[in-house]
Each structure stands twice: as structure tokens, then as C-alpha cells.
Amino acid sequence: xxxxxxxxxxxxxxxxxxxxxxxxxxxxxxxxxxxxxxxxxxxxxxxxxxxxxxxxxxxxxxxxxxxxxxxxxxxxxxxxxxxxxxxxxxxxxxxxxxxxxxxxxxxxxxxxxxxxxxxxxxxxxxxxxxxxxxxxxxxxxxxxxxxxxxxxxxxxxxxxxxxxxxxxxxxxxxxxxx
Numbered sequence: 001x002x003x004x005x006x007x008x009x010x011x012x013x014x015x016x017x018x019x020x021x022x023x024x025x026x027x028x029x030x031x032x033x034x035x036x037x038x039x040x041x042x043x044x045x046x047x048x049x050x051x052x053x054x055x056x057x058x059x060x061x062x063x064x065x066x067x068x069x070x071x072x073x074x075x076x077x078x079x080x081x082x083x084x085x086x087x088x089x090x091x092x093x094x095x096x097x098x099x100x101x102x103x104x105x106x107x108x109x110x111x112x113x114x115x116x117x118x119x120x121x122x123x124x125x126x127x128x129x130x131x132x133x134x135x136x137x138x139x140x141x142x143x144x145x146x147x148x149x150x151x152x153x154x155x156x157x158x159x160x161x162x163x164x165x166x167x168x169x170x171x172x173x174x175x176x177x178x
Contacts, residue, residue, distance in 0.1 A: 005018060005021065005023070005081075006018045006019030006020055006021045006024070006072075006073060007019045009072050009088075009124065010120045010121075010123070010124050011077065011120075012116045012117065012119070012120045013116065014076065014077055014078070014113070014116060015074055015075065015076065015077060015084075015113060015116055015117055015120070016074075016075045016076075016077050016081065017072040017073070017074055017075075017087060017088070017117060017120060017121070017124075018072055018073050018075065019060070019061075019064060019070070019072060019073070020056050020060040020061065020070070020071065020072065020073050020086070021056070021061075022053045022056055022057065024056065024073050024083070025049045025052035025053045025056060026049060026052070027073070027083040028046075028052045028055065028056055028086070029046060029047075029048075029049060029051075029052040030105060031085060031086055031103050031104075031105060032044050032046045032052070032055075033046070033047070034103070034105060034106065036106065037103050039138070040137065040138045040140075040141045040144065041101075041103060059071070060072075060088070063090070063091065067091055068128060069088065069089035069091075069098070069124075069125070069128060069130075070088055070089065070090070071086050071087070071088035071089075071090060071101060072086065072087060072088040072121075073086060074086055074087050074102075074104070074113065074117050084104055084105060084108035084113055085102065085103055085104030085105055085108060085113065085114070085117070086101075086102065086103050086104075087100075087101065087102035087103075087114070087117035087118060087120075087121050088100075088101060088102075088121060089101075089121060089124070089125055089128075089130070089133075092161065093161075094159075094160075094161030094162060095134050095136070095159075095161070095170075096134075097132045097133060097134035097172065098125065098130050098132075098133060098134065099133070099134045099135060099136060100118060100121055100122065100125070100133055100134070100135050101135075102114050102117055102118055102121075109143075114147055115147055115150060115151070118147060118151055119151065122151065122152075122173075122175070125175055126175045126176070129176075130175055131174065131175055131176045132172060132173070132174050132175060132176075133153075133172065133173050133175055134170065134171065134172050135148050135153055135170075135171040135172075136159070136161070136168040136169065136170055136171070137168060137169050137171075138166070138168060138169070139158070139167070139168070139169050145169065148171045149171075151173070152173050153171035153172060153173045154171060154172060154173065155169060155170075155171055156170045156171060156172050157169075157170055158170065
């Protein structure tokens with residue numbers, strides 16, 4: 001499934017972050033069904049291209065329209081814009097603050113893309129006037145924990161987002177003096 005590229009949100013040295021569109025359904029589906037995504041972020045139950053298109057519309061597209069931020073497609077600036085993962089800003093019902101999130105396909109991990117994208121997302125959050133940023137991760141996700149600490153976030157304890165859900169590590173950072 002191909003389609004029009006979404007509007008560019010930000011550029012880093014090696015990456016382009018842009019709005020997700022229905023044309024990104026195949027990549028979105030691959031990310032959501034990566035075993036590491038399911039283990040550390042959760043199983044979204046998205047198994048078909050049709051379900052991925054609906055999930056993009058109901059998730060990132062709706063959030064961008066309502067709040068002015070969402071999860072973004074992350075592409076390499078070189079190599080014709082190869083999609084490598086997703087990163088962006090999410091407002092979850094269970095958290096007071098906007099939350100930074102990211103997920104990269106296995107073949108693109110270990111190259112610094114997640115950290116580079118996360119730095120860009122933090123700068124974007126500041127530009128949007130977001131005063132404080134949160135992040136959550138499973139306690140066993142050592143790579144994500146290291147990235148969040150390197151980004152300048154501070155561990156604040158554990159938190160559950162829903163009754164009966166497993167506890168998650170909660171991190172926060174101030175983006176302004178407010």
C-alpha cells in the first residue's frame with residue numbers, strides 16, 4: 001500500500017520525522033508486530049493492513065488533529081527515505097504529562113537512530129510549549145532505560161496505567177522553567 005508522504009515535522013542530521021499517513025500501513029504493521037514492541041510496549045492486536053490503516057487514522061492522525069502532536073514516521077534522510085521506525089509525542093489517559101515514545105525495527109537498532117530521533121522530539125516538544133515530558137518503559141527494557149537517562153530524564157518510580165496492568169517505570173524531565 002503506497003500513498004502520499006505525510007508533512008515533515010522535523011529533521012535531524014540523519015533522520016526525517018513526518019506525519020503518518022494511511023500509505024504507511026505496511027511499515028506501521030511491521031513495527032507493531034515486532035516481538036520487542038509487543039514485549040516492551042504491548043500487543044495492539046493490529047494484524048492486517050486494513051487494521052493498520054484504521055489504527056493510524058484513530059491514533060496518530062486523530063491525535064495530531066486534536067493536540068498538534070502525535071507519533072511520527074522516522075525515515076532515513078538518505079537512501080530514498082527508508083522507514084526505520086516511529087517516534088513522537090503521545091497523550092495517554094493514564095499520565096498527566098505528554099509522553100515521548102519511540103519504536104524501531106530490529107535491523108535499525110544499535111545505530112543511534114532512537115536517541116537522535118528522541119532528541120529531535122524533545123526539541124519539538126519545547127517548540128510546542130510543552131512544559132514537562134514523561135516517558136514510560138517496562139522495567140526490563142535496559143536499552144530504553146539507558147536512552148531515557150542519556151536524554152536527561154529522571155526516574156520517578158513505577159506506575160500502572162490501568163487496573164491489573166503490569167507496573168511501568170516512569171521518567172520525567174522539565175522542558176521549561178514554568
